[in-house]
Amino acid sequence: MKLANTPITQHTFNGHSFYLKRDDLLHPEFSGNKARKFMALLEDDFPNVTTLIGYGSPQANSLYSLAALAKLKGWQLEFYVSHIPNWLKQNPTGNYQAALSLNAKLIEVSELHPNDYIQQIRQPDERCLFVEEGGRSPIAERGIKQLAQEIIDWKNSQNISSLAVTLPSGTGTTALYLTKHLALHNVEVLTCACVGGKDYLTLQFDSLNEPLHPAILTADEKSKHQFGKLYAQDYQMWQALKQQTKVEFDLLYDPYMWQCLQYWRKENPNQPLLYIHQGGLLGNVSMEKRYQRKFT
Incomplete structure (x- = not known):
């Protein structure tokens, strides 16, 4: 592609x-x-990577794009968010719904900012590929x-x-x-x-x-x-x-x-x-x- x-x-x-x-x-x-921002991730080989990690809003465009990227590469997406509204959980729509359909894992972390949680608690290893919010990289x-x-x-x-x-x-x-x-x-x-x-x-x-x-x-x-x-x-x-x-x-x-x-x-x-x-x-x-x- x-x-x-x-x-x-x-x-x-x-x-x-x-x-x-x-x-x-x-x-x-x-x-x-x-897609433009993540093109390099799609084109390059990452033989040790099995998990893609990102964070942001549960309706972020980046959530859906990362979920699609993970599907195309055969990875699991872990996407960390501060909060998922109950109404959205009960009636999934938009990027949230589409990401779930692509088997993305959305993880709520209220005790820390998602980025801090990823770095301090999740601690990605060599099998993980971490992407900054919105693809700022x-x-x-x-x-x-x-x-x-x-x-x-x-x-x-x-x-x-x-x-x-x-x-x-x-x-x-x-x-x-x-x-x-x-x-x-x-x-x-x-x-x-x-x-x-x-x-x-x-x-x-x-x-x-x-x-x-x-x-x-x-x-x-x-x-x-x-x-x-x-x-x-x-x-x-x-x-x-x-x-x-x-x-x-x-x-x-x-x-x-x-x-x-x-x-x-x-x-x-x-x-x-x-x-x-x-x-x-x-x-x-x-x-x-x-x-x-x-x-x-």
């Missing part, structure tokens, strides 16, 4: 044309942002470098001299490595901080020791966009995107990025824009139910 060369399609949103890199179409189970660079090369090849084939590439950030790993590999090709990378603010995202960039950082956009300097909180404008933006482009976007990350882009477009009305669709659609099932309960 080769994770590469996803199509690029052209769309219009709110009167502005843009291109869309369809990384949501990489593979039915192993797609989007996490140098192992992600290989797959993201491949993505950057696909963008460069497409840009050259279209005779586009200057290009803006945009995607929302959690850990910011993808945006950071894209910046590293696109900067010399007259491509600017734009992102936004979906988890925490600009300062927190900058710290995530700094942890990977790369000197070049992407530009961090905001929708409104006066207000904070809290991760996982339900905002009516996010839901409205998500619905408008689907209606105008005929493509479903991620409901957790993409709406805020598009709000930021509306402000950026006012200053850059004619700049060619390539948006990277990072998948995450499985999480929409539970997110949309939350929105419907609150706003309808």
